[in-house]
Amino acid sequence: MKTVSVMIVGVGGQGSLLASKLLGRLLVDEGYDVKVSEVHGMSQRGGSVVTYVRFGEKVYSPIITDGEADIIISFEKLEAGRYASYLKKDGKIVVNTQQIDPMPVIIGAAQYPENVLDELTQKGVSVDALDALSLAEQAGSSKAVNIVLMGKAAKYFDIPYESWITAIENTVAPKFVEMNKKAFELGYNS
Amino acid sequence: MKKLMIGNQAVAEGLHDGGLGVVSSYPGTPSTEITEFLSKFDDIHSEWAPNEKVACEVAFGSSLAGARSACAMKHVGLNVAADPLFTLSYTGVNGGLVICVADDPAMHSSQNEQDSRHYAMAAKVPMLEPADSMEAYIFAKNAFELSEKFDTPVLLRMCTRIAHSQSIVETGEKQPATLKDYEKNPAKYIMAPANAIKRHPFVEDRTLSLQELAENCEYNAVEMNSDEIGIITSGCSYQYVKEVMGDSASVLKIGMSYPLPVKLIKDFASKVKTLYVIEELDPFIENHVKALGIDVIGKEKFSILGEFSQNTIAKAFGKELPESVSADSAIPNRPPMMCAGCPHRGLFYTLAKNKITALGDIGCYTLGSAPPLNALDSTLCMGASISGLHGFNLARGKDAERKSVAVIGDSTFMHSGMTGLVNVAYNATNSTVIIVDNSITGMTGHQQNPTTGYNIKGDPAAKVDLEALCKALGINRVRVVDPYDLKACDTAVKEELAVEEPSVIISRRPCVLLKSVKHEAPLKVDTDKCKSCKRCMTLGCPAISMKDGKAKVDATLCVGCGVCKQLCAFDAIV
Numbered sequence: 001m002k003t004v005s006v007m008i009v010g011v012g013g014q015g016s017l018l019a020s021k022l023l024g025r026l027l028v029d030e031g032y033d034v035k036v037s038e039v040h041g042m043s044q045r046g047g048s049v050v051t052y053v054r055f056g057e058k059v060y061s062p063i064i065t066d067g068e069a070d071i072i073i074s075f076e077k078l079e080a081g082r083y084a085s086y087l088k089k090d091g092k093i094v095v096n097t098q099q100i101d102p103m104p105v106i107i108g109a110a111q112y113p114e115n116v117l118d119e120l121t122q123k124g125v126s127v128d129a130l131d132a133l134s135l136a137e138q139a140g141s142s143k144a145v146n147i148v149l150m151g152k153a154a155k156y157f158d159i160p161y162e163s164w165i166t167a168i169e170n171t172v173a174p175k176f177v178e179m180n181k182k183a184f185e186l187g188y189n190s
Numbered sequence: 191m192k193k194l195m196i197g198n199q200a201v202a203e204g205l206h207d208g209g210l211g212v213v214s215s216y217p218g219t220p221s222t223e224i225t226e227f228l229s230k231f232d233d234i235h236s237e238w239a240p241n242e243k244v245a246c247e248v249a250f251g252s253s254l255a256g257a258r259s260a261c262a263m264k265h266v267g268l269n270v271a272a273d274p275l276f277t278l279s280y281t282g283v284n285g286g287l288v289i290c291v292a293d294d295p296a297m298h299s300s301q302n303e304q305d306s307r308h309y310a311m312a313a314k315v316p317m318l319e320p321a322d323s324m325e326a327y328i329f330a331k332n333a334f335e336l337s338e339k340f341d342t343p344v345l346l347r348m349c350t351r352i353a354h355s356q357s358i359v360e361t362g363e364k365q366p367a368t369l370k371d372y373e374k375n376p377a378k379y380i381m382a383p384a385n386a387i388k389r390h391p392f393v394e395d396r397t398l399s400l401q402e403l404a405e406n407c408e409y410n411a412v413e414m415n416s417d418e419i420g421i422i423t424s425g426c427s428y429q430y431v432k433e434v435m436g437d438s439a440s441v442l443k444i445g446m447s448y449p450l451p452v453k454l455i456k457d458f459a460s461k462v463k464t465l466y467v468i469e470e471l472d473p474f475i476e477n478h479v480k481a482l483g484i485d486v487i488g489k490e491k492f493s494i495l496g497e498f499s500q501n502t503i504a505k506a507f508g509k510e511l512p513e514s515v516s517a518d519s520a521i522p523n524r525p526p527m528m529c530a531g532c533p534h535r536g537l538f539y540t541l542a543k544n545k546i547t548a549l550g551d552i553g554c555y556t557l558g559s560a561p562p563l564n565a566l567d568s569t570l571c572m573g574a575s576i577s578g579l580h581g582f583n584l585a586r587g588k589d590a591e592r593k594s595v596a597v598i599g600d601s602t603f604m605h606s607g608m609t610g611l612v613n614v615a616y617n618a619t620n621s622t623v624i625i626v627d628n629s630i631t632g633m634t635g636h637q638q639n640p641t642t643g644y645n646i647k648g649d650p651a652a653k654v655d656l657e658a659l660c661k662a663l664g665i666n667r668v669r670v671v672d673p674y675d676l677k678a679c680d681t682a683v684k685e686e687l688a689v690e691e692p693s694v695i696i697s698r699r700p701c702v703l704l705k706s707v708k709h710e711a712p713l714k715v716d717t718d719k720c721k722s723c724k725r726c727m728t729l730g731c732p733a734i735s736m737k738d739g740k741a742k743v744d745a746t747l748c749v750g751c752g753v754c755k756q757l758c759a760f761d762a763i764v
Contacts (some may be wrong), residue, residue, distance in 0.1 A: 011524065024194045024356060034194060035322075037355040039220075039298045045557065046732055047526035060433040062322075062355035062426070065501035067512025079524075081517040089513050102524035106735045107562050107727060113519030123515045142746070 003056035005064045006153075009083045010075025011100050012046050015146035018171070019073070020051040022150060026167035027055045030159060037062035048079060048102075073153045075132075075145060076100050081116035084125065093125060094153045096132035096145060128152065135186040144183035147172075151187025161188070195359045197352040200323035201262075201290055202227035204330025206234065209365040211257030211285065214239045214248035216605065217634040218264030219299035220353040221292035225262050226637075229646045233367065238637055238646050241572070241605040242267035246274045246289060253287040253343075254379060256370035258334045262290035265306045266571065270606070272309065275343065277381050279313045280389040282341035285370055286334030292348040295470045295497040299350075299633075301552065301569065303495070305471035310345050310448035314393050316400050317345040317448040318409060321428045323357040325445065329409070331362070340396055340403075347447060349470065351426040351497065401449040409445030412458055416440050420462030422455065422475055422486075427468045427498055434503040450478045459484045468492050468503065528557045530733040531709070531749035533699035534626050536673035537597075538565040539729055539753070540680050546593050546687070549582060551575040551607070553599035554632040554701075562730045566597070573598070573606030576614060576623050583619040591620040592687050598623070601631035601639040604654065608663060614692050615664025622686045622693050623665075625656060626673070629700040636704070660694045667693035674699060676756045702749055710750025715741045719762035726754040726763065 006023065008016045017038070024036045032055040039050075052064045069087050074080035074095040087093060095117065104110035113119075121127050130152055136144040147168065154164055165181060172180045195203070201224045205213070212235045215225040229236040239245035245261040252259035263271060268291045275289065291309070294300040310317035318333060320326040326348070333344045377385050404410060415437045423431050424444040431441060442458045444450065459465050459479070467476040467488040476488035491506045492498065504511060528535050538558035541548050542565040550556055550566035551574065559566035568578060575596035583591045598607045603625050614621045631637040638644045643653035660668045667689060671682040679697070686693040700707050712733075720740045727734060733747035734754060741762070743754075755763045 012526065028192065028194055028358065033358065035355055035357045036194065037351060039350065039354060045526035045529060045554065046524075048524040059357075060429040061500045062351055062357065062429065063499055065499045067514035068500075078521060081519065082521045082524075085514045085516040087514065101735055102522050103527050103560070103730065103732065104522045104525075106732065107730065108736070109561070110520070110522035113517065113521060116517050116519055116521070119517045119519060120515070125515060 001056050003054050003059050005069045006053040007064055007069045007072045007083060007086055008051040008053065008075070009072060009079045010049055011079065012049050014075045015143060016049055016051055016075060019146040019150055020053055022147075022167050022171045023053050025171055026159065026163060027053070029167065030163065033057060033059045035059045035062040048082060050083065071153060071156050073149050075149060078102075078113055078116055080127070081113055081120065084120055087125065091126070092128060092156050093120065094128045094149060094156070095130075096149055097129050098131070098133045098145070130187070130190050132187065135190060136183055139183035139186055140179040144180055147180045147183040148187035151184035152190060154184075154188055192358050192360050194356040195323045196223060196354055196356050197320065197323045197326040197348055198223035198354070199227045200326035200359050201330045201346065201348065203359070203361055204327040205260050205288060206231050207361060207364040208286075208331035208334045209258045209367045210234050210260055211367045211369070212249065212252035212259045213237070213261065214245040215262040216240070216242045216245050216267060217631055217637045218267045218292070219634055220294055220350045221262045221264045221267070221290060221348065222634045222637065223353075224290055225646070236646055238639060240640055242271040243273060246271035246278075249287055249289070250274055250278055253283045253285045254372070255284070256372050257285040258287075258367060259285060260288040260290065263292070264300065265291060265293045265304050266300065266302065267291070268306055268309055270572070272313075275309065275315070276313045277386075278343045279315050279393055280381055280386055281379050283337055283343060284372065286337035287343040288330065288333045288337060288346055289343055290330075290346045290348065292350070292353050293471070294350050296350070301571065303471060305474060306345070306347055307447050307474045308472070314397050315342050315345055315448075316340070316446060317347050319347045319425050319445060319447045320352060321425050321443070321445070322352065323355070323359045326352065327359050327361060329445065340400060342396060347425075349425055397449055401452065404446050404449055404451040405453050407446065410451055410454060411443045411445070412454070413441045413443070414461065417461060418463050419466070420458055420464070421466045421468055422458070422479065423468040424475065425470070427470055430498050430500045430503050431468055433500040434507065434509060444475060447474070450475060452482060455479060456482060456484065459486075466491070468498070470498055525560060526557060527560060527730065527732055528554065529702055530731055530747040531702035531751040533628055533673045533697070533702065534558060535729055535731065536676055536679055536753045537624065537626060537697045538563045540676065540683055541565045541595065541597075544680070544683065546595055546683070547582070547590070549575045549578045549594070549596045551596070551598040551602050553602050554628075555597055555599055555626050558597070560730070562728055572602050573610055576607050576610030576621070579621050579623065580610065580614050580617065580619050583621055588620075594622070595683070595687070596621065596623045598625055599632070600625060600627040600629065600641040600656070603656075604640050608659070611660065611665065611694070612663050618692070620690055620692055622683075622695065624695045624697055627656060627696050627698040630704060632701050636701070656696055665692050665694050667691060668696065669693075670696045670698050672699055673697045674751055674753055676753060702751070710752070712745040712748035712750055713743050713752070713755060713763050715743055716762045716764055719760045721760050721762070723759070725757050725759065729754055729757065
């Protein structure tokens with residue numbers, strides 16, 4: 001099989017680390033060769049963060065470049081725009097419609113691109129948008145945005161629902177398992 | 191069991207399974223997790239040292255005593271540890287000694303892009319360079335045997351993409367940690383000239399023996415696929431080459447970056463029509479190949495700058511690149527910034543407001559240089575704020591002394607700020623030094639240090655008294671200020687700049703991200719009172735923005751620090 005490339009992008013502090021941990025664990029359990037790459041350090045301080053997840057029979061490069069991503073899971077709206085060029089021609093973007101202003105917007109040095117998702121759709125990009133923050137709150141915690149989004153993205157993977165649930169049970173701290181299962185289900189059915 | 195691990199965890203597992211007894215390190219991205227993972231093992235001694243030189247010397251002492259030992263650092267940390275390294279090369283080891291060094295091509299989290307392979311050549315010690323987590327585990331584990339067999343410290347070179355990428359590792363059996371006998375041996379371990387002069391020939395002979403090993407070892411491997419294109423590569427570049435070229439090119443993969451083989455390279459070169467060297471950063475392998483009189487394509491096609499990707503290789507070999515689309519709107523940058531409630535913000539606001547020249551240092555507070563505060567004038571290396579300020583004041587005299595400060599964090603002050611402060615006192619400039627003490631090593635992700643009162647395992651430890659220390663170093667004026675109190679900050683800075691003697695201001699408040707720090711209720715803006723003056727916006731707090739012409743506080747980010755409240759002339763922030 002060809003190597004599949006998935007990107008998880010968002011803002012430092014949004015919980016993309018847990019999402020990539022969940023996905024990595026799941027893919028290893030499914031028997032794939034897997035590489036997961038992220039950059040620690042400066043990016044934790046509210047900066048733009050990106051994680052690359054690649055799986056297949058044999059994966060070489062740990063990173064993803066322009067036109068290669070099968071799926072981009074974006075935790076924030078404008079971050080989907082930032083990384084859109086990484087998407088394959090027939091790739092999918094799963095995006096949380098939440099808006100988090102970056103510092104240049106806060107201090108008035110730049111405009112937030114409100115219509116970025118419409119622009120991408122008009123160019124033929126398949127954009128699957130949802131209000132993951134509301135669904136996370138419905139599941140019991142605004143912190144579950146990451147798992148809601150993984151639930152939404154799950155339908156683009158050829159992996160059974162039960163395997164995702166097992167991976168959540170193996171990755172998340174026991175007291176948060178039920179809440180996260182609920183968050184996954186809400187994302188999956190949205 | 192097969193497990194996904196970042197390269198740094200694989201190094202930790204490898205060192206542990208290789209019989210490690212002692213590890214001493216100073217944190218630095220992208221090397222920090224090696225020691226963090228090692229600290230979870232109870233059967234080895236692990237510690238954070240005040241700096242990399244100390245860490246490397248601790249590893250030397252443990253090796254001398256007969257234990258397998260290690261230290262880990264980022265590339266610029268090896269500059270600090272270079273002094274012990276160069277003579278460790280002469281003494282050699284008793285227990286195996288591994289120095290892990292992590293380079294940062296593209297400078298994701300560093301102040302320069304130096305290539306640490308030059309250290310291996312300059313210090314004449316072998317360097318191993320893994321290309322994924324599995325190799326990181328094996329190379330780290332086997333490095334002790336290499337070290338003991340050839341009587342040399344071994345450098346293990348990581349780079350960001352290997353250190354922080356997870357790939358599958360299958361761990362093997364753990365070797366028991368043993369303590370070799372210690373025997374006094376002045377000719378080997380006292381590097382006074384009479385002894386050292388006899389050790390130098392040993393070092394040269396050792397390099398020749400290691401070069402023999404390089405010709406035929408598990409680290410360097412040939413994959414013959416084509417007689418048209420041959421590629422010599424190493425580390426993550428190997429992965430990019432395989433991704434793009436597959437089996438259409440022959441590859442010589444270098445896993446031991448120093449010393450490099452000669453016969454193996456000549457033989458490989460003779461079997462292919464066109465030879466390439468693909469390596470990130472400096473032309474290290476390329477220069478070696480060229481010195482052998484072999485024609486090779488290297489840096490003219492593959493940049494000396496930044497990091498590579500599969501895209502780099504595809505472009506260079508004229509492969510078709512995949513199509514891509516992008517949004518039409520300009521996408522604003524999202525740079526890292528000081529967190530909402532960061533205790534450094536109040537201090538930097540004070541410096542910016544008073545238009546003070548501030549020589550900065552390495553840590554979260556380097557972010558004080560970002561807009562809108564723009565509060566820093568320089569950042570060079572660990573400790574350079576204080577020594578730099580002294581030099582600045584020497585050159586520009588009294589006028590400079592009255593409006594310039596150094597800003598340095600607690601951990602960085604322990605690392606190499608103290609010696610600069612001694613110089614300020616001893617060579618007498620009226621310098622004003624501000625220690626931003628947030629009770630943790632922040633930027634690298636919350637490591638303990640000698641000022642926090644806890645060790646790497648979180649157990650209570652001796653705690654440096656910063657006030658007493660500064661006084662002992664010769665500074666008579668030492669005062670503490672709370673950076674959440676803007677008025678107190680302003681007074682302290684103005685008074686200490688005015689006095690005709692050196693002084694230290696300790697701006698003290700724990701990092702707002704520490705679990706032990708209790709957050710206050712988020713503040714709100716009374717929109718009737720807000721006059722849209724945007725004074726609160728000058729703080730650059732990520733929790734404050736303008737919405738519909740009025741200031742707005744994001745309740746999910748605000749920790750209620752109250753700094754913005756002190757700025758509002760209309761009592762609109764409540």
